[in-house]
Amino acid sequence: MPDATDADGLTVGQVSARLDVTVRALHHWDEIGLARPSLRTAAGYRLYTAGDLERLHRIVVYRELGLGLDGIRAVLDDSTADVPGALRAQRTQVAERIDRLRQLSVGLDRMIDAHERGLLLTIEQQAAVFGPQWNPDWPAQARQRYGDTTQWRQYAERSASRGPEEWQAVTDAVAGLDRALGEAMDAGVTPGSPEANRLVERHREVFASYFPLTRQMQVCLGRMYEADPAFAAHYDGIRAGLATWFRRIIDASARSHSIDPDTATWQ
Structure with missing residues (x-):
């Protein structure tokens, strides 16, 4: 991991605030290799670059769509992944959940x-x-x-x-x-x-x-x-x-x- 000065990149806390993602989630994604910060300061603190931030943006988007972390990794890293197919499958699951929620709403009423x-x-x-x-x-x-x-x-x-x-x-x-x-x-x-x-x-x-x-x-x-x-x-x-x-x-x-x-x- 390249070194950086304290003025380069964004800290975990800054990224957390900017993307509205918990620090715990960022640490987890780092641990599993889904989104690792590319820089490290002389003091050993990890920093996210603009490229890292772009990847995190994409992770957040797909996570909000309901994809699991393994599915997100495939979409981002597997050049052979059928992204439209994965999204269509997710859309089907979302439609099923919406139907269940509608039924739940009727039951609550x-x-x-x-x-x-x-x-x-x-x-x-x-x-x-x-x-x-x-x-x-x-x-x-x-x-x-x-x-x-x-x-x-x-x-x-x-x-x-x-x-x-x-x-x-x-x-x-x-x-x-x-x-x-x-x-x-x-x-x-x-x-x-x-x-x-x-x-x-x-x-x-x-x-x-x-x-x-x-x-x-x-x-x-x-x-x-x-x-x-x-x-x-x-x-x-x-x-x-x-x-x-x-x-x-x-x-x-x-x-x-x-x-x-x-x-x-x-x-």
Whole structure:
């Protein structure tokens, strides 16, 4: 390496500032032989010449285009390298990344909407999926009431990936459970029996479409199903007294898992 006076060339720090490249990157490129400073001062400090700076400019350009260091070395040093081909390949990769980022952006928008609105269906879609008794104001009311809870966040995460078909499957599962509850009550299934306990487990599985449901939380829901006028009307509309019977089989199942229904809390 030729010697130079301190007035010749540019130091690593100066090149770093001029090209907006970190000193660490310049040292690395020097170590791997991609861009070495051509001069050295009498004191042993390395300096970059105008030719070195031009090479660094080209490295920065190709790096910003996404080429790896090996690819950049080939473009700069291999006279047989197919530069247009390498750039076309890089363009294809960039286009694929752009497509992935667009998809990510759409997913983020849906996740934001799900956290803010809960249900990502139009009013017409809601009526088609949930039936004429559905009130499109319910999601907003639920957001206002539960929006700061962990369960709302879990519900939103599930809702963000669902369209009408997925929600129809959830609705069908709920309707199937409601029918099974009514039929079991008609058949005289008693709380604590294996048949009743299977229905309680089925309820937890179906409810997991909204958010994970612990047994203690399920007890709390059972109380609400019986005490809340809207829920009680729903279940008693299927079979008279079903809301109370449903609460009783939930409580019995909880006791079999060492949970006292009288003291269960939402946890």
